[in-house]
Amino acid sequence: MxxxxxxxxxxxxxxxxxxxxxxxxxxxxxxxxxxxxxxxxxxxxxxxxxxxxxxxxxxxxxxxxxxxxxxxxxxxxxxxxxxxxxxxxxxxxxxxxxxxxxxxxxxxxxxxxxxxxxxxxxxxxxxxxxxxxxxxxxxxxxxxxxxxxxxxxxxxxxxxxxxxxxxxxxxxxxxxxxxxxxxxxxxxxxxxxxxxxxxxxxxxxxxxxxxxxxxxxxxAVAESLAVYHHHHNHRHDLHGNVIGGGSAIDGTLSEGTLKKSTLDDAEAAPTCSGHHHD
Amino acid sequence: MIDGILDDFFWRALIGGLGVALVAGPLGCFVVWRRLAYFGDTLAHSALLGIALSFVIQVPINVGVIITCLGLALALVLFSRSKTLATDTLLGILAHSALAIGLVTLSFMPSVRMDLTGLLFGDLLAMSRSDLWWIYGGAATILCLLALLWRGLLMSTIHEELARVEGVPVERLRLALILMFAIVIAVAMKIVGVLLITALLIIPAATARRLARTPEQMVAMAMLFGFIAVTGGLALSWELDTPAGPSVVVTAFSCFLLISAVGGKQRA
Structure with a gap:
């Protein structure tokens, strides 16, 4: 090895x-x-x-x-x-x-x-x-x-x-x-x-x-790295279909969260770490 | 029979022209793929200087042209390393200076009787039997080189660094390509003249692009469109007494327009 x-x-x-x-x-x-x-x-x-x-x-x-x-x-x-x-x-x-x-x-x-x-x-x-x-x-x-x-x-x-x-x-x-x-x-x-x-x-x-x-x-970068142990609960294949872990409903939910966080920039960071806790 | 055909200057010109189209096809594809149009033009412009040189050092014209083209290519490589001028500026300087020096040098040689229009735009009547030997000798050399080096040339055209990592000798292939350009310029000069050689390289290749789905198809079609351009152009020149080179280029351009109009969408 x-x-x-x-x-x-x-x-x-x-x-x-x-x-x-x-x-x-x-x-x-x-x-x-x-x-x-x-x-x-x-x-x-x-x-x-x-x-x-x-x-x-x-x-x-x-x-x-x-x-x-x-x-x-x-x-x-x-x-x-x-x-x-x-x-x-x-x-x-x-x-x-x-x-x-x-x-x-x-x-x-x-x-x-x-x-x-x-x-x-x-x-x-x-x-x-x-x-x-x-x-x-x-x-x-x-x-x-x-x-x-x-x-x-x-x-x-x-x-x-x-x-x-x-x-x-x-x-x-x-x-x-x-x-x-x-x-x-x-x-x-x-x-x-x-x-x-x-x-x-x-x-x-x-x-x-x-x-x-x-x-x-x-x-800023160093701190964001420290909190960023965030994993998506599902993945997409090349065609955009959800594959593996998590259901389609979960997928839509987390995409909703993502949209919200981009809309409201000030809340982006808390949303991210909140994600981390669940 | 063959001897009889070769006695006729029209047939000599046609056979010579087809030989040139045979190598202009694949090399033209590389000019288009590697964006060497202006580079090719610069080499071609230096051919006149090569002719003058061949009289000074007493070698066959074709040899003089090949030597000059290679020398100019080398000068380009050296100048471009210093990176003080943009490549197109540098090419512009060398192309026109080479042409001008060639013209000035030739004017110092009143004993050399040269048909300048023929050199610049091609001359149907000037095709001799020894020219045919040069054309087919040059064509055979180029086609052999291309067949041997094809994979490496194609790979280094697609992605130079990837090719290098995979062990393709990129630099040596570049030199081989320049050598092939020098040869094709030396032999195509008689048909289309130094000013129009690049057109014979680029137009058939660009026409073929619309229809081809693989690099090899593009090469084959570029050869075909080259044949059509040479045959049509020489026939035009013969019938209407137009200059040979421009007639060939006009035919090639007509093909290009026709294919662009009816060929539709590029497929691959």
């Missing part, structure tokens, strides 16, 4: 005479889910790219386990509209056979889109397609750059949940960047707060009390 997949030692990256990543050391072990958080321009994507080998480190060393297969889920898939491409073909270009592609798409919940054009997918479907593509490579390390971008809030929770399940099934390591602090906390073993250098790192519940974290994100 403690097998090290990737080891970064004092990695720095300088771009156009600007220090983007400053002496970052970290190790990713099999079974880990590590989430990198940090403000814009903190060097999160650059750090990820140096692990992927896309961005050369200016100094320091990155060593990957020999023969490690990396599955990469990029931020978005911005396909030129002039390039006709089906989901099936996009998967096949990754080198897996039809059966493997189908299995991976089914696992991420988009098997029904096999013959659809990539251009017609929604943001959430695209992210699931990219995840399926990474999955089909049977990766030892999964690298995700803001996987929930352009996905609605329920979809985000489902996506992070899926990432955690995939970690269990593939027994792989996961490193991801996320802005969705409150959602990601529940699905994460270790959080690294990056602001060029590693501000602080540790377990999600500890990190929100860390002075360095509070300094970077402000007290």
């Amino acid at each position: 403690n097998e090290v997949l990737a080891e970064l030692s004092k990695v720095s990256v300088t771009l156009n005479a600007r220090l983007i990543v400053d002496r970052v050391s970290l190790s990713i072990k099999r079974g880990d889910i590590i989430t990198i958080i940090g403000p814009n321009g903190a060097g999160k994507t650059t750090l990820i790219k140096s692990i992927l080998g896309i961005q050369k480190a200016t100094s320091g060393s990155i060593s990957l386990q020999p023969g490690l297969v990396i599955g990469y889920v990029p931020q978005t898939l911005n396909l030129e509209t002039t390039l006709p491409l089906s989901v099936e073909r996009f998967m096949a270009l990754g080198g897996c056979d039809r059966k493997g592609c189908q299995k991976a798409l089914a696992r991420t919940g988009v098997a029904h889109l096999m013959t659809a054009s990539v251009h017609h997918l929604s943001g959430g479907e695209k992210q699931r397609l990219l995840l399926a593509r990474a999955l089909a490579r049977q990766p030892g390390l999964l690298v995700l750059d803001e996987p929930a971008q352009g996905v609605d809030i329920n979809g985000q929770a489902a996506l992070y949940d899926l990432v955690r399940q995939l970690r269990d099934e593939l027994n792989c390591g996961v490193i991801m960047i996320s802005h969705d602090l409150h959602l990601v906390m529940a699905a994460t073993d270790k959080v690294i707060c990056l602001n060029q250098h590693v501000c602080c790192s540790g377990f999600p519940e500890d990190i929100s009390h860390d002075p360095a974290f509070i300094e970077t994100f402000g007290t």
